[in-house]
Amino acid sequence: MLRPLGTLEQEIMDILWKKKEGSVRDVFEELKNGKSIAYTTVLTVMNRLAAKGCLKRKADGNAFIYQPAQTQDKFLSGIIKKFLTGLSKDFGKELVARQFAEGIESLDPKIAKELLKISKK
Numbered sequence: 001m002l003r004p005l006g007t008l009e010q011e012i013m014d015i016l017w018k019k020k021e022g023s024v025r026d027v028f029e030e031l032k033n034g035k036s037i038a039y040t041t042v043l044t045v046m047n048r049l050a051a052k053g054c055l056k057r058k059a060d061g062n063a064f065i066y067q068p069a070q071t072q073d074k075f076l077s078g079i080i081k082k083f084l085t086g087l088s089k090d091f092g093k094e095l096v097a098r099q100f101a102e103g104i105e106s107l108d109p110k111i112a113k114e115l116l117k118i119s120k121k
Contacts, residue, residue, distance in 0.1 A: 004079045005054075008037075008045050013054060013068065013075075021067035023060070 005013060015030050016022055028042040046066055049055040054075070057064040068075070087096045104112045 006045075008041070009049055009054075012042070012045055012049065013072075016055065016066060016068050017072045021065050023063050023065055025063070027066075 003010075011031060012027055015027050019026070024039070024043045024046055027046065028037070028039050031037050031042060046055060050057050050066065053069055055066045056069050057066045070078075084096060104115060107115070
């Protein structure tokens with residue numbers, strides 16, 4: 001399956017989507033509770049996420065405060081749109097639409113109904 005972010009990148013983004021903003025130290029402290037990780041690794045990954053446009057940063061004394069460049073919903077929406085556009089170009093819109101429809105039919109009817117309701121917004 002398509003993974004736009006690596007595992008550590010995703011963990012960092014999840015933390016910042018939840019907290020809204022934070023320093024490298026803030027993110028490092030939250031990450032180190034669950035694993036062995038170096039502060040410099042977190043710094044490097046957060047700088048890469050900023051370079052990719054996933055995070056924005058602003059100076060705060062000698063450090064930076066990072067925040068997501070967009071909401072988690074907007075990020076996911078953009079990834080899905082790019083993915084579907086690529087599939088449509090590679091395989092044709094009709095095939096993608098048919099597979100999507102078949103996928104919805106295999107879902108729990110309550111979930112399928114909710115997806116259809118959301119898609120009409």
